C-alpha cells in the first residue's frame with residue numbers, strides 16, 4: 001500500500017533549525033495545536049470576563065456605571081460569539097484535533113503541514129480583527145451573536161457603524177482558517193492512518209473530531225455567504241436581507257430583501273455548529289470514561305454510528321431555532337419531528353457512557369470526575385432540548401431564560417467540562433509533568449456544582465416568562481420580587497466559578513515548571529498517543545518506524561491478558577506479556 | 590462514594606427546587622391550555638428519565654468504584670440491550686411529540702370566526718389597528734409612513750378608511766372571543782409575547798405574521814418584546830387589557846378611524 005513508503009519517509013517533515021522555526025512558524029501539528037489552544041483560551045478569558053460583567057448587571061442592576069444598555073448588548077454579543085466560535089470551535093478542532101489526530105492514528109504529522117501552519121495564523125488574524133472592534137468608534141457590534149438583520153446593521157443597535165463590519169470580516173477570515181485546518185484533518189484521517197489502523201479501530205476521539213470537521217466544512221460556507229451578503233447590504237446598499245423599512249424615523253433605501261433568509265442561512269450553519277462543538281466532546285469523553293473505568297467503551301460500533309447519524313441529521317433540524325420566527329408555520333411539523341428523532345442516537349450515546357461505567361473498575365481521577373460531571377450536565381441539557389424541539393412547547397419558552405439555561409448546559413458547560421477533563425488527561429503526555437491532584441479536585445467541585453447553581457434557576461426564570469437579552473427586567477407585574485434574589489444568587493455563583501478558574505491556570509502553569517515527572521502512560525491507556533517513544537512526543541512523533549496497529553482502542557480488562565490494558569500496537573502473540581509502560585502509578589485514588 | 594452522594598443530592602435538590610420554586614408559569618389567561626399540557630407531559634417524561642439515568646449513574650459510580658482486586662467485565666457490546674433501549678427511547682419521544690404536534694396544528698389554524706386586530710412594532714413601541722365596520726384591514730406600505738400616517742395606510746384603499754387606530758401601547762380585547770392578531774413591523778424584528786397567553790410570534794419587516802387566541806380571563810397583561818431589536822429591546826412594553834364585551838366596545842369607540850385622522854389633519858392645515 002502506498003502509505004507505507006510515503007508515511008515512513010521522514011524527510012518531508014522539514015525539521016526546524018531555529019527557535020523561531022520551532023515555536024513560531026512551526027509546521028509541527030503539536031506546536032500548532034498549542035498555539036491554537038493558547039489563543040483560544042486567551043479570547044475565552046475575555047468572554048468569561050464579559051459574562052461576569054453581564055451577571056453583575058443582571059444581579060445588581062445599575063451597580064456598575066459603565067454597563068449601559070449599549071455596553072450590555074455588546075458584551076452579550078461578543079461573549080456568545082467568542083465562546084461558540086473563537087473558543088470552543090477553535091479549541092476542540094484546532095487544538096485537540098491538531099494534537100490528537102496524527103498521534104492517535106499513528107501519523108507523523110498532518111498531511112499538509114504548511115497549510116496547517118497557515119490555518120493557525122489566519123485564525124489569529126481573525127481574533128485580532130474581532131478584538132479590534134473593541135477599539136473602533138461605536139465599539140463592537142451589539143447585534144446578538146445571531147446577528148439578525150435588519151437590526152444588526154441599523155442605527156438602533158450598538159456598533160452598527162464599525163463593529164458589525166469587523167465582526168463579519170472576522171467571521172469570514174475565521175472560516176478561511178477553519179477550511180484550511182479542516183481539509184487537513186479530514187485528509188489526514190482518510191489518508192495517513194498507520195498500518196492496521198482501520199476506520200473501525202480509531203478511538204472515539206478521532207471519530208468525533210473527524211465527523212465534526214466534515215460538518216464544519218459543509219456548514220461554515222452558509223455562514224460565509226450570509227456574512228458576505230450582509231456586508232454588501234451594509235456597505236454598498238444591496239438588499240439581500242433588507243426589506244423597505246424605517247430606521248430612526250427615516251426610510252432606508254433598501255427594499256425587497258428577506259430577514260428570514262438570513263435566519264435560514266445562519267441556522268443552517270448554527271445548528272451543525274452545536275454539533276461541531278459537541279461531537280469532539282462526545283468522542284473525547286468516551287475515551288476518558290473508557291480509560292478511567294478500565295473497560296471498553298460500551299457498544300463501540302453503535303457509538304460510531306451514532307456520531308455519524310447525529311452528524312447527518314444535524315443538517316435537517318436547523319429551523320427548530322425558528323419556530324416563532326414567522327417562517328411558514330407548516331415547517332414546524334417537519335422540524336419538530338426531525339429534531340426529536342435526533343434525540344434517539346443522542347440518548348444512545350448517554351446510555352452507553354453510563355453502561356461503560358457499569359461493571360467497570362472506576363478510578364475517580366480528576367479527568368474522570370470531569371467526564372462524569374459531563375454526563376450529568378449533558379443529561380440535563382439534552383432533556384431540556386426536548387422541550388425546545390417540540391414546537392408547541394417551544395412557543396412559551398422560546399427567547400426566554402429557559403433557552404439561555406438550556407444552551408449553556410448543553411453546549412457551554414458540557415463541552416467545557418470535557419475540555420477540562422481532556423486537558424487533565426493529556427497534560428502528562430503533552431508536558432511530561434503531572435499536575436497537582438488536590439487542586440484539580442478543588443477546581444472540579446467548584447466548577448461542577450457552581451455551574452449547576454448558575455443554570456438550573458435560569459430555566460425556571462424562563463418558565464416564568466423572563467425574556468433573554470434583557471438589560472434589566474424593570475417593574476414587571478408577573479415577575480415576583482423573589483426573581484431578583486435568583487438573579488443575585490446566580491451572579492454570586494457565576495463570579496465564584498469564574499474566579500475558581502484561576503486554580504486551574506495556577507495548577508497548569510505551576511506544574512509545568514515544578515510538577516513531578518509523569519509516566520509516559522500514567523493512566524494505562526491503549527491508544528497510540530500514549531505509546532510514543534518520547535514524552536512529550538518529538539517532531540515526527542514515532543522515531544524511525546511507524547507503529548503498527550493490531551487491535552481496537554478499547555482492549556481494557558481483557559480476560560487472560562497480563563495487565564488490564566493492551567495497547568493498540570501490541571501484536572496478538574504478546575498479549576499475555578507486560579507492556580513497557582508501568583500502568584497507573586503516579587496518581588491513584 | 591462522595592461523587593455518588595453528590596449526584597443523588599443534585600437529583601433530589603433539582604426535584605425539590607422544581608416543586609417549591611416560586612418561579613413557575615404565570616396563571617394562564619388564554620385557550621392555550623394544550624401548550625401547557627404538552628409542557629407538563631414533557632416535564633414528566635423528561636423528569637422521570639432525568640431521575641432514572643442519574644440514579645443509575647450514581648449507582649454505577651458507587652458500586653464499581655475502584656477497589657483492590659476489582660476487575661472490569663469485558664463486554665464489547667450487547668445488541669439486545671441497545672435495541673431495547675432504542676425502542677423505549679422512541680416510545681418516550683412519540684409520547685411527547687404527539688401532543689406537541691397536535692397543539693401546534695391548532696396553534697397555526699385560525700378559526701373562521703376570529704376577529705382581526707393588527708399589532709404594529711416599531712423601535713421601541715407598540716401600536717394597534719382594528720379593521721373597523723368592514724372587518725378588513727386596509728392595505729399598508731412602509732413608503733406611506735409619515736407623521737400624519739404613522740401606520741402607513743394606503744390613502745387610496747377604501748378598506749382602510751374605517752380602520753381604527755390605537756397608539757399608546759394599550760390594546761383591549763373582549764373576553765371569550767377568538768381573535769387573530771396580525772403582526773407587522775416597520776423596522777426590525779420584534780416579538781409579540783404575553784406570558785399569560787403563552788402565544789408568541791416574531792414581527793418580521795417585509796411580511797405579515799400572526800397568532801390567534803381566545804382570552805379567557807379579564808385583567809391587564811404585559812406585552813414584552815421577545816426578539817432582540819436594538820438597545821431599547823428591554824423597554825419595549827405594552828399592555829393587553831381583557832375586558833367584558835361592552836367595556837371593550839366603549840373603549841374602542843374612543844379611538845379615531847383613519848378617515849377621521851385625515852379629516853382632522855386637513856382641518857388643521859386648512860385653519861388659519
Ligand code: HEM
Pocket residue numbers: 051052054055076077079080081083084088143144145146404408411412413416454467468469470494497498
Ligand atoms: C461562567 C460561565 C458563563 C456565564 C456566567 C455566562 C453568562 C451568560 C449571560 C449572562 C448571557 C446573556 C444572557 C442574556 O442576556 O440573554 C450569556 C449569553 C450567551 N452565552 Fe454565556 N455564560 C457562560 C459561559 C458560556 C459558554 C461556555 C458558552 C459557550 C457555548 C456560552 C455561550 C453563550 C451564548 C451563545 C450566549 C447568547 C448570546 C446572545 O444572546 O447573543 N456562555 N451567557
Ligand SMILES: [Cu+2]
Pocket residue numbers: 270271274317318320321
Ligand atoms: Cu439547533
Ligand SMILES: [Cu+2]
Pocket residue numbers: 778779780814815816817818819821822823825
Ligand atoms: Cu425587542
